[in-house]
Amino acid sequence: MKRKKDRGAKGNAPDAAERESSAAEHESCADELIQLLSEDGAARRRFLKQTLLAGGGLAAANLLFSYHARASAHTSAAADAAAAPSNKLSTIPVTLRVNGRDYPLQLEPQVMLLDALRERIGLTGSKKGCDRGQCGACTVLADGHRINSCLALAASYDGAEITTIEGLARGDELHPLQAAFIKHDGFQCGYCTPGQIMSAAGLLREGCPTGMTVRECMSGNICRCGAYNGILAAIEEVRGSKA
Amino acid sequence: MSNQTDTQTKIVGKPVPRKEGRAKVTGAARYIDDLRMDGMLYGATVRSAVPRGRIREIKFGAGLPWDEFVVVTAADIPGENCVALILLDQPYLVAKFINHAEEPILLLAHADKHLLEKARRAVTFDVEPLSPIFTLEESLAKKEIIWGEDNIFKSYQVNKGNVDEVWAQADFIIEGEYRTGAQEQLYIEPNGVIAVANADAGVTVWGSMQCPYYVHKALLKLFALPEEKIRVIQTETGGGFGGKEEYPSMIAGHAALLSWKAGGRPVKIIYDRAEDMVATTKRHPSRTRHRTAVNKDGKLLGMEIEFVIDGGAYATLSSVVLSRGTIHAAGPYNCPNVRINAHAVATNVPPHGAFRGFGAPQSIFALERHLDKVAQVVGLSPAEFRRRNFIHEGETTATGQVIREPVDMEGLLARAFELTDYQAKRERFARANEGRSLKRGIGFASFMHGAGFTGSGEVYLQSIVGAEAGADGRVRLLAASTEIGQGTNTIFAQIAADALQIDFDLIEVAQPDTSNVPNSGPTVASRTTMIVGKLVESAALGLKQTLQNSGLLKANYTTDDWRAACRRHVEQFGLLKSFSQYKPPPGINWDEGKYQGDAYGAYAWAVYVAEVTVDMLTYEARVEDFVALQEVGKVVHPVLAAGQIEGGVAQAIGFTLYENVVWSEGRMLNNQMTNYIIPTSADIPPIRVYFEEQPYAYGPAGAKGIGELPMDGGAPAILNAIEHATGVAFNHVPLLPEALMQALNQTA
Ligand code: FES
Ligand code: FES
Numbered sequence: 004m005k006r007k008k009d010r011g012a013k014g015n016a017p018d019a020a021e022r023e024s025s026a027a028e029h030e031s032c033a034d035e036l037i038q039l040l041s042e043d044g045a046a047r048r049r050f051l052k053q054t055l056l057a058g059g060g061l062a063a064a065n066l067l068f069s070y071h072a073r074a075s076a077h078t079s080a081a082a083d084a085a086a087a088p089s090n091k092l093s094t095i096p097v098t099l100r101v102n103g104r105d106y107p108l109q110l111e112p113q114v115m116l117l118d119a120l121r122e123r124i125g126l127t128g129s130k131k132g133c134d135r136g137q138c139g140a141c142t143v144l145a146d147g148h149r150i151n152s153c154l155a156l157a158a159s160y161d162g163a164e165i166t167t168i169e170g171l172a173r174g175d176e177l178h179p180l181q182a183a184f185i186k187h188d189g190f191q192c193g194y195c196t197p198g199q200i201m202s203a204a205g206l207l208r209e210g211c212p213t214g215m216t217v218r219e220c221m222s223g224n225i226c227r228c229g230a231y232n233g234i235l236a237a238i239e240e241v242r243g244s245k246a
Numbered sequence: 247m248s249n250q251t252d253t254q255t256k257i258v259g260k261p262v263p264r265k266e267g268r269a270k271v272t273g274a275a276r277y278i279d280d281l282r283m284d285g286m287l288y289g290a291t292v293r294s295a296v297p298r299g300r301i302r303e304i305k306f307g308a309g310l311p312w313d314e315f316v317v318v319t320a321a322d323i324p325g326e327n328c329v330a331l332i333l334l335d336q337p338y339l340v341a342k343f344i345n346h347a348e349e350p351i352l353l354l355a356h357a358d359k360h361l362l363e364k365a366r367r368a369v370t371f372d373v374e375p376l377s378p379i380f381t382l383e384e385s386l387a388k389k390e391i392i393w394g395e396d397n398i399f400k401s402y403q404v405n406k407g408n409v410d411e412v413w414a415q416a417d418f419i420i421e422g423e424y425r426t427g428a429q430e431q432l433y434i435e436p437n438g439v440i441a442v443a444n445a446d447a448g449v450t451v452w453g454s455m456q457c458p459y460y461v462h463k464a465l466l467k468l469f470a471l472p473e474e475k476i477r478v479i480q481t482e483t484g485g486g487f488g489g490k491e492e493y494p495s496m497i498a499g500h501a502a503l504l505s506w507k508a509g510g511r512p513v514k515i516i517y518d519r520a521e522d523m524v525a526t527t528k529r530h531p532s533r534t535r536h537r538t539a540v541n542k543d544g545k546l547l548g549m550e551i552e553f554v555i556d557g558g559a560y561a562t563l564s565s566v567v568l569s570r571g572t573i574h575a576a577g578p579y580n581c582p583n584v585r586i587n588a589h590a591v592a593t594n595v596p597p598h599g600a601f602r603g604f605g606a607p608q609s610i611f612a613l614e615r616h617l618d619k620v621a622q623v624v625g626l627s628p629a630e631f632r633r634r635n636f637i638h639e640g641e642t643t644a645t646g647q648v649i650r651e652p653v654d655m656e657g658l659l660a661r662a663f664e665l666t667d668y669q670a671k672r673e674r675f676a677r678a679n680e681g682r683s684l685k686r687g688i689g690f691a692s693f694m695h696g697a698g699f700t701g702s703g704e705v706y707l708q709s710i711v712g713a714e715a716g717a718d719g720r721v722r723l724l725a726a727s728t729e730i731g732q733g734t735n736t737i738f739a740q741i742a743a744d745a746l747q748i749d750f751d752l753i754e755v756a757q758p759d760t761s762n763v764p765n766s767g768p769t770v771a772s773r774t775t776m777i778v779g780k781l782v783e784s785a786a787l788g789l790k791q792t793l794q795n796s797g798l799l800k801a802n803y804t805t806d807d808w809r810a811a812c813r814r815h816v817e818q819f820g821l822l823k824s825f826s827q828y829k830p831p832p833g834i835n836w837d838e839g840k841y842q843g844d845a846y847g848a849y850a851w852a853v854y855v856a857e858v859t860v861d862m863l864t865y866e867a868r869v870e871d872f873v874a875l876q877e878v879g880k881v882v883h884p885v886l887a888a889g890q891i892e893g894g895v896a897q898a899i900g901f902t903l904y905e906n907v908v909w910s911e912g913r914m915l916n917n918q919m920t921n922y923i924i925p926t927s928a929d930i931p932p933i934r935v936y937f938e939e940q941p942y943a944y945g946p947a948g949a950k951g952i953g954e955l956p957m958d959g960g961a962p963a964i965l966n967a968i969e970h971a972t973g974v975a976f977n978h979v980p981l982l983p984e985a986l987m988q989a990l991n992q993t994a
Pocket of ligand 2: 190
């Protein structure tokens with residue numbers, strides 16, 4: 004039954020959820036980790052937060068940080084933080100490179116990229132529709148790949164090239180996708196729109212895998228207003244002009 | 247009108263870019279969660295775990311610094327503990343009796359979101375349980391009395407002719423029962439507000455909402471303050487679909503109570519997705535029973551309809567949802583004898599509320615499924631049966647309303663069939679399906695949707711719209727009607743630009759703020775373009791008239807002349823303003839007591855055709871093609887209008903095939919987007935939208951309402967197509983693969 008594909012999956016871009024599960028395959032897992040990785044994003048993250056807050060779960064913290072090579076430098080800091088008995092976690096230094104600018108931050112290790120962007124850096128263009136990797140409103144590009152930033156630990160993206168909706172236009176000149184979304188009315192309320200456009204930008208770069216349609220490759224980004232006709236027309240137009 | 251009208255290029259009817267388009271594609275648009283204030287606290291709601299009971303004690307768990315928290319209970323409410331809407335039965339916070347799971351009992355605020363969440367989980371209630379009821383059957387049977395004297399929020403009876411006399415003359419009597427489930431609005435932006443409240447400054451709330459003046463009215467009672475001390479401002483709103491019609495009054499009140507207790511520190515409450523899904527309103531579940539008398543020529547003689555909706559624990563908007571569902575229950579057909587008995591009943595589930603269509607999708611689903619059955623019994627095709635019974639100009643609806651506009655349902659049907667190759671496919675699929683595991687089917691529904699408030703609603707509302715022109719000739723439209731994605735800002739600006747014959751870019755629409763804009767009524771009921779748009783048109787014309795009467799503007803003018811006239815007016819007399827208030831079109835009569843007369847000023851008329859495949863191996867039903875053809879008066883903005891239809895149809899497809907609320911003990915179990923499934927881009931076909939334009943004399947530039955119509959026809963068209971594909975009549979939605987499997991296995 005084709006009732007619903009995993010909404011976290013977006014074409015062939017390895018997003019956070021996929022990377023987590025591939026990590027799971029490669030590591031020998033404690034029972035908690037099996038639970039951690041088999042449940043949905045929210046449960047998974049709640050579990051992580053709880054184990055971190057409880058001062059335990061070192062294995063989980065180590066695992067989650069170690070499979071992102073670039074974040075591994077912070078593994079020990081995170082583990083130390085997690086081991087601290089206090090309720091409040093100590094923070095770790097993370098430099099997020101967003102839209103070409105470096106933001107040196109002190110973050111608690113469990114802070115998600117979406118929250119770091121919205122609340123620490125003040126880039127509120129990326130939206131929180133579900134906070135569980137289910138809607139796509141928070142989609143950003145990390146090193147050119149689209150990810151659900153609500154599922155991505157900010158610390159894991161230290162040094163990665165993050166692009167958000169605010170970084171797409173060149174000054175006053177809209178990105179062709181932005182212009183096409185306006186032209187084809189690819190939105191109504193606009194809440195899913197930053198995610199749709201970023202997802203489309205990632206898709207244009209990756210290309211649609213053979214045998215899949217743009218319609219399918221965009222199915223991780225939900226639009227309740229139902230502006231799909233316009234969204235797809237906008238993407239096709241830009242895709243066509245690139246080809 | 248000046249003769250310039252003819253030469254001036256009109257903006258109405260043109261696909262101008264959305265006013266707020268650029269802000270929305272660049273991430274610059276600010277929604278409520280994007281705003282932050284100094285010293286702001288976060289608020290959380292502690293809710294009931296049980297569906298019904300009496301609170302004995304509130305307990306605060308150990309190990310948390312409770313003195314750091316702002317804590318609000320019912321005892322802290324300065325005014326009345328009720329969410330003022332139609333009735334005053336719903337409390338802001340439970341004082342003693344819990345009437346549904348997830349009912350708010352206590353509020354918390356703290357600067358640290360994570361600590362706040364811990365605290366929310368640490369508050370528990372000692373509750374003496376009471377027996378709950380969860381279904382409309384239990385409610386009708388009065389298994390427990392949980393509301394009023396009989397569990398009934400509202401009943402209506404509509405009578406036309408004398409239905410009791412027709413059964414004896416009928417050649418055929420056909421009965422059927424039809425059900426629809428709850429549906430979650432699932433706007434992608436969850437409910438959220440920020441409030442600042444204290445005794446000196448009063449109460450100010452910013453938030454995501456459809457109806458600022460509903461919130462205003464509710465806060466007046468909650469705080470017992472004078473009107474001018476309450477201010478409600480709509481921020482950019484990420485979808486509503488009805489789900490932000492009445493619920494924002496609740497969350498706004500909660501945030502304001504917390505801020506009040508915190509001495510005026512700003513408090514933000516943003517619902518988590520799971521909380522929004524489990525605790526806020528959904529579409530009313532319904533049950534409709536039909537008994538229909540038909541003669542051998544396939545003419546309708548009589549219809550007896552019983553329509554019941556489950557309103558949940560409090561009255562909220564159930565009476566008006568019921569009203570719309572009732573009036574649409576007999577559809578666009580000419581039947582001399584009709585009786586409709588309708589009830590909205592109470593159950594111990596979170597109150598159901600507004601959702602696009604507002605009762606009509608439920609009763610239209612029943613009727614349009616039922617008529618396919620009637621046609622079959624009579625031995626006519628679904629199309630031929632309807633053709634023999636369609637309503638025409640001069641004939642009367644169930645409420646006795648004489649249709650005074652030209653209606654051509656036959657024409658719509660013929661065109662919809664042409665667009666879909668319906669006749670040929672109907673025959674071809676039936677032949678080809680034999681022995682195939684992928685069965686194809688095609689079906690349709692024909693229906694109408696009344697625009698604006700029901701009956702005397704618009705007269706009571708007395709909506710007002712203002713327009714003001716500054717020295718630079720820019721015109722600001724003042725209305726409380728909200729832009730929630732449907733294009734209000736753009737459409738109002740188009741209407742005003744044409745009325746004034748000036749550049750579209752000179753028109754702006756003020757942010758809805760109750761301290762700045764008059765009450766143009768709620769943004770609901772497909773009323774914004776037709777009713778409020780008309781007021782925009784006349785308020786704008788008022789500006790022009792003032793300038794012309796004072797000799798500042800000639801009969802023929804250019805945009806530059808307009809600017810000059812405005813500048814001179816402002817220099818001489820100050821800001822130029824004009825207001826316009828609703829007046830009903832002539833000849834509209836409605837009898838609220840008998841439920842007779844002109845239920846709506848105008849109707850939109852439509853025929854929707856769905857083509858499906860049913861996979862007999864996976865039991866998956868898919869919509870492969872969908873044509874939505876409607877007559878909605880003059881189309882103000884073809885692209886926005888098509889967007890409204892596409893969006894409504896997508897939601898209707900979800901309502902029909904995917905969106906299933908799983909209930910357990912009166913609580914939604916599947917309150918996530920992974921297990922409550924709404925259509926993605928991969929689940930719906932390209933929706934083909936067509937309009938017939940028949941200008942409506944009393945709408946702005948001839949326009950009628952449009953927003954809700956597309957929610958009505960999808961479910962019956964799709965189920966009619968599934969019956970065509972499988973030969974099995976399904977009479978409930980959502981229709982999930984599990985139900986298809988069960989029924990198809992039985993018949994196999
Ligand atoms: S997928 Fe990240 S907010 Fe929904
Ligand atoms: S534009 Fe509203 S959810 Fe997509």
